[in-house]
Amino acid sequence: MRIIPKKVERIKFGLLSPEQIRKLAEVKIVTADTYDEDGYPIEGGLMDPRLGVVDPGLRCKTCGSRVGDCPGHFGRIELARPVIHVGYAKLINKILKSTCRECGRILLPEEKIEEFRQELKRAKRIGKNEEPIVEELFKLARASKSCPHCGAEQMEIKFEKPTTFIEVVEGRQHRLSPIEVRERLERVTDGDAEVMGFDVSVARPEWMVLTVLLVPPVTVRPSITLESGERSEDDLTHKLVDIIRINQRLEENMEAGAPQLIIEDLWELLQYHVTTYFNNEVAGVPPARHRSGRPLKTLAQRLKGKEGRFRSNLSGKRVNYSARTVISPDPNLSINEVGVPEIIARELTIPEIVTPMNIDRLKELVRNGPHRYPGANYVERPDGARLSLARVRDIDELLEKIEPGWKVHRHLIDGDIVLFNRQPSLHRMSIMAHEVKVLPYKTFRLNLCVCPPYNADFDGDEMNLHAIQSQEARAEARVLMRVQEQILSPRFGGPIIGGIHDHISGAYLLTQPEVKFTKEEAFHLLYASGIRKPLPEPAVEENGRAYYTGKQIFSMLLPEDLTLRYRAKVCRKCEKCKREECEYDAYVVIENGKLRCGVMDEKSFGAFAGELLDRIVKDYGTDAAREFLDRVTKLVINFITWRGFSTGIDDEDLPEEAKERIAEILDEAERSVFELIRAYNDKILDQLPGRSLEETLEMRIMEVLSEARDKTGKIANEYLEREEKRRRHENSARIMAVSGARGSLLNLTQMAACVGQQSVRGERIKRGYSGRTLPHFKVGDISAKAKGFVRSSYKQGLSPLEFFFHNMGGREGLVDTAVRTSQSGYMQRRLINALQDLKVEYDNTVRDTRGVIVEFQHGEDGSDPSRTDWGKMVNVKNIVQKYARTEAE
């Protein structure tokens, strides 16, 4: 039999009337004490056993259930005198001001009220916001001086935050007691209340003034027993104790006929306690504190904010079947896989229903138990009872009983689908489905190509893993969330998963024209990369030996009918492109799956940029793309390991001649800065339109200096390249920068030639002493070096002054990053919150939950950006080329 789960149809909000509270409450709470000397809860106290159970083993006095099953029951406190509900003080104020003090009607003529009523009705019907209408009514009504219904003159009412109302009668201030306030609210008719935004079926205005206070069940405010055996009560209980205590005193005093003054003081105190019970952060009210001085966390504080109930327990929930550990790379895994340590695999389980087909296998797992891998941790009987295998004595007896219909919670095994996640989860590629591969040691292992979408590196990053528990979820994860399905980013319709770092340098080196392999070497490489295809004819023959080129080896990875042309990252954007004859081998031509010319670099299969990868995913599907990436990773990593690749400080070595030229350029730049300053002093500097003379000078200086740095960079690069060619000695740093593997030419410039101008807030450094940055300079010195120009290179090392300026610039960068993450995080939260309910309906319109159409066609053409080709729905050119030879490109 299937149990049909109850479905919450909808939830109605409302206020509780005093009668409802009395009906709802099981217990009238009268004593402020909680437990007696023996540690038993006192009847009629805040821990009354009828309020529910919190201690395991006991039964609830009201419903008879045990811990877990008893939801808890409410109690009540009869307040000796009514008090105002803080949350509604503002609204009470508005009502008092806009209703008659005699008859309680809204201070507007009947027709006007009717007008508002109609407008409200309309707003409700079309789903418009009703608040501005009600506000308008309050504004109009409060302006009238006398009641249009009974003619009574109206007095001015002052509202003293948070809960005091004062009426000015003939110049005398009269404090309205909550009793009086309540009386006035009682006089408001149902019809008028409705126009003021009330739903009178669930909320009468006078219910905003409390006469009975609902006491939440103990399950809501459980007390904790400390190790010492001492009990520590919840903050809410503390607050309730205060309320009861004052309430009692107030009552006693009233009965004893104490003077009005004392009663009013106590009444005010009661108001204070009830106020802080609801909200302990009301402006103008000193927060109620714990004995230690910590402010109490009362009702509003429980709900509010990031750590409140809503954001931290309702919108985000804790889960079981999850694991977290440090990540590390493993190029031998497929991009679809994740390496899971055995210890974790033994802890995470997947429920499998016993069937005649799997009974033998599952029994074997059960026999292995929780400690031997692969085993199982629990078995579940058809009635839902769970047996822990760690506690089972006689395993054979249990195995006898297992039959189809039971469930076995078995260990994670190879091939299981799990979800893998790295925070911050900024986009959907932050949680992807992987196939499990159980491995030794204690870290999660992942293929390097999936680092970009997770934004992961291995400097100590940790990631989370979730074992999926239901068959439906598993199916969805496999079809929709698997890594290979996420290669194309929905952000721009291009690949976001792809080669990084050594993949790029490796491929770049492998596809250099001069690279060649003997048959043995070729076999070795291809075997290690998992490529089992017949080798083509060797392309080169030297000294009677046949050689395979690197390009031939790389071509083994390509789909056989792939034809593609593009310019590589190394392309220098020459004025006249020589195409196939490119001297830098930057023009890539792939014909029928053969790499004819051009080198492989970032533009080929790098994340965010790979054109080749892009074509493979879009034309050959995600399976082909996954296979391509897996093989590329292995091939290229094996190659670069075999060949050797490393960078060191000698990659930035420059010949003396280069150093001299760089120094010359920097001297020249410093001279022109002096000239600019002189021109400024002589007032012959040409002013830029719309800029002051000082600004013009600064801008010109910055310009001169950044130009100089760029020039030194060019020289450095020129010499590095020349040296590389001359000595046939490769420069790894340059290779990485040029191929797009890591770093840029700017980084090289800074290491080899000149670090350049340091800036704070986009300007040259100007803070420090008055008129100068450091006491080492003269007041008013605005030369290059006095304002943070670093002419040394990182390799040379910075002078103390340069180092100081460099540190200033660096610190700004750090602060900037910290501020940016919090700002962009909040912006994203807001964006998501505003847009999350939008979805495409069956009629292709985009609507929110109310059914309001936001877009008739998503993105004006009804397309899904993740399925477009860089934003284009159909790549017509590509298709036409595939079937017909275009005359000319």
Added chain:
Amino acid sequence: MHLSREEIDARLEELRDKLPQSILEELRQELHRAKLTKEALESIIEEVLKRYEYARVEPGEAVGVVAAQSMGEPSTQMTMRTFHYAGVAELNVTLGLPRIIEIVDARKKPSTPMMTIYLEEEYARDKEKAEQVAQEIETLYLEDLLEKSEIDIVHQRVNLYFDEYEMRRRKVEMEEVLKKLGSIKGVSTEVAGNVVSVIPEKTSSIKELRKLENRVKGIHLRGIKDIRRVVLRREGEEYVIYTEGSNLKDVLRIEGVDITRTKTNDITEIQRVLGIEAGRNAIINEIQDTLNEQGLTVDVRHLMLVADMMAVDGTIKAIGRHGVSGEKASVLARAAFEITVDHLLHAAVAGEYEELEGIVENVIVGRPVKLGTGMVELVMRRELEEAKEVKEAE
């Protein structure tokens, strides 16, 4: 053997209601350049149709979340520096993350209002005419023409020292200034070269003279309010005016301004002057320009959705508690976002219903959200299917 253009066109005509215009047009152009057999053409059409169908959004797709993520994720990589010199070195413009935040916040005034004013053909090509328009636009206060001003307490007057260079540059005649000065009541003027003395008729205290000085300096001579500075720049063939400060309504009235291309970065102003559709497009363009400037690629469709959401009800609403999120139908969704307690208290008084349709609401009550695979409501009744099978077997 190869198909003629006419044959291709005829075949494409049949696809008129199956493919959008833009794709058809591109296809036509590509096909005309190729030599085709009938079979090749059919294969191409088949594949184009297949691709087009594949690229369409599926019902249930959570386009909102994807759009929000696509905009939010790259924003972590944006710069924070508020000021940057864009295109025109002379003007400061807010860029990067602060600008994006400003846009989604739907601020009443951008922190650096700026206009790009294009000119009509005859003005755009002619430097002099363009300058004239620029001068007409730039606000000019009397103060801007002064070298200095002083109060002469002994002779009871305010002396204004005009800067001749500025006068010439701004093409202002002394008569024009005097005419304006003459419109102030209770004062007379005396001119001596480039010094103008403003003399009050009544004897005045120093305080009153100072007040007069400020009043005189603040005289608005010409130009459009709020436009503090203009920069004329040559862009290709034409001259374009960039301004600091924005006043779209008045600028569009100026003779020679190309009203079809002129724009401002003040989105609410565009909405006010040109309407909500223009406002919505302005949001898209502004976000896109900011992202492009930072070198980030985000599909326009995501930006469109953000803009559409901000503009659905006819005015531009902010993304956040005072706008879109604060006006949601669901109590729980609002409470879960910000200002939790107020929303709950209000919901109680108004007797609001929570229909549990949206995402957060369903997460809160612990059931599948109605998006994507969760949207499906059709469920197969297994017993029925099985009964059918049994029947068939019999």
